[in-house]
Amino acid sequence: MFYEESAENLVKSANVFAASSTITVMDSFPLIDKYFKENMLSTDAWDFYVTIASVGTAFFTVADYVPKEKREIVCNKIGAELIKFHPKGYQALENLSSLIDNYYSAGIPFHNAVGSWLAINLLEKSEPNEEEIATFSVVGAFIQKSFGSWFKKNKKNA
Structure with missing residues (x-):
């Protein structure tokens, strides 16, 4: 039951995380703050791509934490929740x-990798510069810390 419930709650939790991270990230990263203020970043895009990055981070750990017999159920549930979240949610996860x-x-x-993907998609450029990649890679590390043990039981001990 733990794995199924975790899969069911993943997308919603990732979206709450994304939406609530905007102010903190703007306060912590002058470059991101500048991009928001210059309308190079929108909160809608931020919420979408950070949600997908968070879901993807947890998704990549399914093989590590979820028993084999439950993996298909968990992956199907994540896919279904992504489609409910946004019509292009599953496609973005594949990307x-x-x-x-x-x-x-x-x-x-x-x-x-997560940071680069965020920079490419949020800034809508195929080749972000070094500063952009470095900044978004820190965001990627924060996402990894927050969602990398999503399917691990006893997370408090992680």
Whole structure:
């Protein structure tokens, strides 16, 4: 029951996390604050992409934490919740997964891959600069810390 409930609650929790992180991130990262103020970033886009990045981070741990016999149920539930969240939610998760796989093959750390994906999508540029990637990689690390043990039982001991 734990895994099914965790899968069911993942997208909603990730969306709350995304929406509530905006002010903190703006206060912590002058570059992101500047982009919001110059309308280069919108809260709608932030909420969508940070939600997907958070869901994707948890999704990548299913094989590590979820028993084999429950994985298909959990993955299907995540997919269904993503489709309810946004018509392009599942497609965005596939896009994130593809980029993470490519970056992993190149030896790039997970949080850097997530950060790069966020920068590419939020800034709508195919090649973000080093400062943008570095800044969004810190956001990726924060997401990894927050959602990397989503499916782990006894998270307090993690």
